[in-house]
Amino acid sequence: MRIVPMLVSAISTAGLIITLNTQLPVGGSKTPRLGYFLSPQKGFWQNAESANASHAGEITLSGIKSKVEVFMDERLVPHIYAENDADAYYAQGYLHAKYRLWQMEFQTHVAAGRLSEIVGPDRIDTDKYFRRMGMVYAAEKTMREASKNKDIKTAMEAYANGVNDYIKSLKPNEIPFEYKLLDYQPEEWTPFKTYLFLMFMSYDLTGRGISSDLQMTNAKNYFGYEDFDQLFTNVQDSLDPIIPKGTIYPSPAVPVTAPADVDSVYLGKTNTFNSATAPVVPDKNNGSNNWAVAGSKTKSGRPILANDPHLGLNLPSLWYEVQITTPTHSTYGASFPGSPAVIIGFNDNIAWGVTNAGRDVIDFYDMKFKDSTLEQYWYNGLWNKADIKEEVIKVKGQPDIIDRVAYTALGPVMYDASYKNDNTTGKYLAVRWTAHDGGQGLQTFYELNRAKNFDDYLNAIHKWTCPGQNFAFISKTGDVAMKQQGAFVARWKRQGDFIMPGDDTRYMWQGIIPNEENPMQKNPDRGFISSANQKSTDDTYPYYLGAAADFPLYRGIIINKRLSTMSNITPEDMQRLQTDNYNVFAEMARPALLKYLNEAALDADGKKYISILKNWNLRNDIGEKGATVFRAIWDSLETTIWKDEFEKSKRSLPWPDEPVLLEVMLRDSVYYFADNANTPDKTETLYDAVLTAVQKASAKCKALEKENQLEWGTFKDTRVSHLLKIDPLSRLHLPIGGGVHIINATTKVHGPSWRMIVHMTDEIEAYGVYPGGQSGNPGSKYYDNFVDNWAAGKYYRILFLTKEAAAKSSQIKWRITFNN
Amino acid sequence: MKFLSAVILTALLAFATGLYGVMPWWSFAITSLIVAMAVHQKAGKAFLSGFTGLFLLWSILAFLKDSANDHLLATKVAKILPLGGSYIVLIFVTGIIGGLVAGLAALTGSYLRQRSN
Numbered sequence: 001m002r003i004v005p006m007l008v009s010a011i012s013t014a015g016l017i018i019t020l021n022t023q024l025p026v027g028g029s030k031t032p033r034l035g036y037f038l039s040p041q042k043g044f045w046q047n048a049e050s051a052n053a054s055h056a057g058e059i060t061l062s063g064i065k066s067k068v069e070v071f072m073d074e075r076l077v078p079h080i081y082a083e084n085d086a087d088a089y090y091a092q093g094y095l096h097a098k099y100r101l102w103q104m105e106f107q108t109h110v111a112a113g114r115l116s117e118i119v120g121p122d123r124i125d126t127d128k129y130f131r132r133m134g135m136v137y138a139a140e141k142t143m144r145e146a147s148k149n150k151d152i153k154t155a156m157e158a159y160a161n162g163v164n165d166y167i168k169s170l171k172p173n174e175i176p177f178e179y180k181l182l183d184y185q186p187e188e189w190t191p192f193k194t195y196l197f198l199m200f201m202s203y204d205l206t207g208r209g210i211s212s213d214l215q216m217t218n219a220k221n222y223f224g225y226e227d228f229d230q231l232f233t234n235v236q237d238s239l240d241p242i243i244p245k246g247t248i249y250p251s252p253a254v255p256v257t258a259p260a261d262v263d264s265v266y267l268g269k270t271n272t273f274n275s276a277t278a279p280v281v282p283d284k285n286n287g288s289n290n291w292a293v294a295g296s297k298t299k300s301g302r303p304i305l306a307n308d309p310h311l312g313l314n315l316p317s318l319w320y321e322v323q324i325t326t327p328t329h330s331t332y333g334a335s336f337p338g339s340p341a342v343i344i345g346f347n348d349n350i351a352w353g354v355t356n357a358g359r360d361v362i363d364f365y366d367m368k369f370k371d372s373t374l375e376q377y378w379y380n381g382l383w384n385k386a387d388i389k390e391e392v393i394k395v396k397g398q399p400d401i402i403d404r405v406a407y408t409a410l411g412p413v414m415y416d417a418s419y420k421n422d423n424t425t426g427k428y429l430a431v432r433w434t435a436h437d438g439g440q441g442l443q444t445f446y447e448l449n450r451a452k453n454f455d456d457y458l459n460a461i462h463k464w465t466c467p468g469q470n471f472a473f474i475s476k477t478g479d480v481a482m483k484q485q486g487a488f489v490a491r492w493k494r495q496g497d498f499i500m501p502g503d504d505t506r507y508m509w510q511g512i513i514p515n516e517e518n519p520m521q522k523n524p525d526r527g528f529i530s531s532a533n534q535k536s537t538d539d540t541y542p543y544y545l546g547a548a549a550d551f552p553l554y555r556g557i558i559i560n561k562r563l564s565t566m567s568n569i570t571p572e573d574m575q576r577l578q579t580d581n582y583n584v585f586a587e588m589a590r591p592a593l594l595k596y597l598n599e600a601a602l603d604a605d606g607k608k609y610i611s612i613l614k615n616w617n618l619r620n621d622i623g624e625k626g627a628t629v630f631r632a633i634w635d636s637l638e639t640t641i642w643k644d645e646f647e648k649s650k651r652s653l654p655w656p657d658e659p660v661l662l663e664v665m666l667r668d669s670v671y672y673f674a675d676n677a678n679t680p681d682k683t684e685t686l687y688d689a690v691l692t693a694v695q696k697a698s699a700k701c702k703a704l705e706k707e708n709q710l711e712w713g714t715f716k717d718t719r720v721s722h723l724l725k726i727d728p729l730s731r732l733h734l735p736i737g738g739g740v741h742i743i744n745a746t747t748k749v750h751g752p753s754w755r756m757i758v759h760m761t762d763e764i765e766a767y768g769v770y771p772g773g774q775s776g777n778p779g780s781k782y783y784d785n786f787v788d789n790w791a792a793g794k795y796y797r798i799l800f801l802t803k804e805a806a807a808k809s810s811q812i813k814w815r816i817t818f819n820n
Numbered sequence: 821m822k823f824l825s826a827v828i829l830t831a832l833l834a835f836a837t838g839l840y841g842v843m844p845w846w847s848f849a850i851t852s853l854i855v856a857m858a859v860h861q862k863a864g865k866a867f868l869s870g871f872t873g874l875f876l877l878w879s880i881l882a883f884l885k886d887s888a889n890d891h892l893l894a895t896k897v898a899k900i901l902p903l904g905g906s907y908i909v910l911i912f913v914t915g916i917i918g919g920l921v922a923g924l925a926a927l928t929g930s931y932l933r934q935r936s937n
Binding site (some may be wrong): 002005006009010012013016017020021031034035036038039040041042043044045046047048049050051052171172173174177181726727728729778779780781 | 835838839840841842845846849853863877878881882885886888889890892893894895896897899900901905913914917918920921924925927928931932934
């Protein structure tokens with residue numbers, strides 16, 4: 001009888017296939033389906049792009065009206081030549097999908113709270129977080145409003161058609177690598193997804209208030225308002241605002257008045273709320289530099305603009321370079337995979353760049369509900385009916401979860417009985433955000449792509465609402481301008497820094513500041529404009545800008561200092577400035593530290609590291625040990641000063657920002673918080689604190705030196721991470737200097753995500769680089785081929801070509817033709 | 821001779837099922853089983869010819885993709901899996917996985933043929 005061995009072998013075969021066809025749990029994650037993943041004809045091997053692969057093609061598609069020609073240059077940047085705008089956006093969508101499909105879809109899944117659908121139950125909290133803050137609601141509202149403009153609607157639809165035609169052309173073995181790794185399939189793209197993506201950017205650039213308002217409330221309640229106001233002071237002695245001090249502002253069109261009982265009810269009130277920790281918090285360093293110099297300061301007599309947005313450094317990159325040329329316009333710059341048009345760039349007549357305004361546009365309101373059904377809330381003196389939105393969260397391998405969110409006149413109730421932590425029981429916190437009010441979405445960039453002069457620029461940016469940005473501008477006619485633009489809340493002092501009462505209409509927003517009153521500067525005498533996320537104005541501006549902690553101080557100081565002394569400027573000078581590693585914070589802090597340091601009390605190690613600190617050239621270049629010693633001492637000083645007081649609170653408290661401590665040290669030597677709260681019989685001073693800090697830091701430096709990690713570049717250890725945080729798909733240990741407070745703002749995981757310099761000569765001279773590559777495929781040599789040059793501070797000369805020139809250029813490698 | 825033709829047939833049919841990436845990755849298990857029924861060999865030899873057919877097919881296909889790619893992706897995947905970042909080990913593992921499935925399927929086929937005789 002051979003039936004037994006036959007059965008055994010048949011069952012083994014089936015068992016092996018089933019095992020290899022299942023995602024197996026390993027550690028915290030899951031393997032791909034190994035049989036599928038390793039199959040050379042279906043799995044990941046198909047994504048191993050040949051080093052000499054052609055990127056040319058002849059594609060016939062029904063979605064376009066006329067022929068579109070695309071010239072791919074040697075860096076894989078497409079130069080799109082179309083006979084009408086819709087066809088150009090169609091091609092842009094197709095190319096974004098061809099090179100970045102997985103990333104486009106993944107980012108919009110994050111924004112829509114749909115991660116659990118791909119990766120499983122671990123991300124349910126993250127999904128709830130994004131849904132409950134109203135991301136989907138806001139994207140829907142913006143889409144409804146923006147679609148009223150026919151041009152925008154057409155652009156979005158053409159773009160989506162391009163993406164979808166690419167998805168339809170994909171054979172199952174051709175889907176991007178990450179789909180195979182995580183085992184799911186691409187779905188249809190819609191214009192709505194573009195709005196979701198734009199909401200994600202709004203969140204990334206304004207969403208810090210979601211956690212900081214709660215933490216600030218904790219800190220105020222813990223320390224009491226008076227101490228709080230010292231620790232988290234809004235006074236910045238060394239501020240050099242975007243619009244120079246001394247500018248005269250007209251009286252406000254929206255007169256804001258604080259409620260009469262604000263001191264007792266709002267600032268003094270101790271409520272028992274304790275914040276939940278957000279699963280995803282936008283990086284505090286999300287900021288940027290932009291500046292422009294007028295012809296009076298340049299060698300050529302023409303203006304130059306520079307911009308480097310600082311964001312999380314990821315692969316595939318957030319940015320994708322593109323040239324779009326149609327009969328209506330010709331533009332080049334960095335685009336978002338997921339959205340039509342160019343976001344930061346230039347055209348034949350103008351160039352523009354953006355930095356984050358950092359203004360507070362998110363507030364929390366403490367709501368009163370009649371009962372736990374969340375159907376009625378107390379507002380304006382009566383019970384109001386809430387809209388209940390049911391969020392259906394799909395979870396991979398598990399049944400759906402239904403999450404009920406109540407929407408009030410003050411926004412969605414983000415925290416309630418079903419989404420809380422141990423200490424939020426009984427609280428209903430509604431989140432009010434300007435992004436919930438809709439807006440015109442992409443219209444600003446659509447118009448900037450086509451703008452010809454200052455008036456066009458102003459008209460374009462006046463349609464921008466959220467996230468608020470500092471728009472830098474230059475034109476061929478020689479204009480230079482900067483305007484902070486967005487829908488900014490007209491606030492009274494400290495309004496919205498803490499949770500506000502939700503049943504008292506006097507605490508509501510009293511208006512949005514009219515565009516005309518947003519800070520602006522055009523063709524200033526000093527010959528330059530700049531912004532680096534600092535406060536836009538001094539205190540004479542008639543509205544409250546938000547807590548000082550939202551505005552980094554030091555990059556603005558050093559940029560303005562440098563620009564004011566420069567003349568005969570060339571684009572190369574601007575490159576050097578953009579990649580400058582000079583540490584102006586240390587320039588101010590080092591003498592303050594040394595002033596309080598009793599060197600005689602140090603041991604040999606301590607003396608050695610202080611000598612390194614003293615001899616340091618104040619540059620955070622990769623080889624500088626002094627930069628690491630300074631950082632170690634400063635961090636250790638902050639720990640010495642704050643930790644004792646702050647850790648006594650059981651609640652999550654933010655530490656004061658670096659300028660707070662430095663400005664105290666520069667001002668006087670008596671500081672209450674220098675006293676160690678854990679030594680009741682002794683009163684420590686700043687002198688004691690600095691000595692303790694240096695002693696602790698020198699022990700740390702010694703340990704670092706042993707590991708060969710005292711040099712700044714090794715210590716900082718910059719990386720560009722894959723969006724899934726998978727190390728082998730990331731670039732690690734990059735040799736690049738810079739850091740916080742430095743113009744080259746590259747920290748460990750964050751920094752200049754796109755560097756661009758545009759010189760408005762007759763034929764535009766432009767340079768750009770970003771830490772990534774045009775292809776999102778980890779199996780392509782174009783995946784990360786810009787990273788090394790980016791780290792080295794090098795730029796690519798941008799090709800901005802007419803169609804005739806492109807046809808002849810030796811730097812054009814491939815041609816893609818779309819036929820209708 | 822039988823062995824060689826079984827190996828070649830197994831590989832060829834497996835290659836055909838993989839074209840256009842439409843059929844499930846394990847379709848070659850069925851063709852390998854059919855080959856083992858058609859080209860009758862003893863159980864051990866049937867396993868070996870199935871294994872060899874797919875081992876060769878998959879490792880050669882992987883090798884070709886990998887060489888053209890300058891080992892870029894295989895090196896990354898060999899770190900994720902983790903196989904110490906060695907593309908050679910990854911090609912080898914790929915071959916073995918295909919080989920094992922085909923070998924077991926062929927073994928089953930050989931027993932089936934013996935039963936139906």
